[in-house]
Amino acid sequence: MSTAAPFQVLLYYKYFSIDDPQRYVTEHRALCDELGLRGRILVASEGLNGTVSGELQQTERYMQIMHEHEGTRDMEFKIDPADDHVFKKLSIKARDEIVTLGLPSDEDINPNQTTGHYLSPKAFYEAMQDPNAIVLDGRNDYESELGRFRDALCPDVGNFRDFPEWIRKHRADLEGKRILTYCTGGIRCEKLSGFLLQEGFTNVSQLHGGIVTYGRDPKVKGRNFEGQCYVFDQRIGVPVNEANPTIISTCALCGEATERYRNCAYKPCNAQFFCCESCEETKGRFCQDACCCAASETASTGGEA
């Protein structure tokens, strides 16, 4: 029997009206500080989006308190066991939106009014078998490079706000299809699927609870998700698929299959790239020869990079 992990990572969001986001931030920071949580939380007039880590008791207490509050009473938490904190510190900020498509305010999506049909993991799995379905990844390119659903359409965007333009440009590929969107925990799909409806697409569904929930579902067990799920904390990637797992990413230096996502050690570059353990040991953690050369030059001259 394995002992329970002493820490938990929580991932959660809720679209609901917050009258005074700045005040909410102040009060929420006091709560999280008191509990000893770390992580990143965004607050806006449209709702709350967070991911935090903490000891078992701290995170349980946090969920309990959130469920006592109007607005977050029915907020869903995705819970991952962990050995330690996965964040270095706590950051809570007020923003204009918790997720932004960069739309003018009169075109912005309120998911409580306009959003795609919710699909459970099992329903999503079944919908993916429909020959008329198109599976659309609602995340950034560097996330889908680590892992994605089999045969998913993965837009080459580096930021969520690039989606409206991408969708308008690729309208012909999506027209007449049954569109199935997915993202990490579901928050981005709420707006993305709403945007697709607003653009005139009629058959739009979203994976409720995202990849994280899909991986934990006892019926589908992450089936047909290839690679790992990218997460925005120190873990970088987490496993999803217990049914038929594969690795889709390869070392940028030698081409071997690897899921080690690292940042280039040459600071001015800092690019995220796949680097296997043996290449990092023998060649150093540089995404390309040029970065390795630049770094050694900087070191030998003692100059500022």
Ligand SMILES: [Zn+2]
């Ligand atoms: Zn390698």
Ligand SMILES: [Zn+2]
């Ligand atoms: Zn580099």
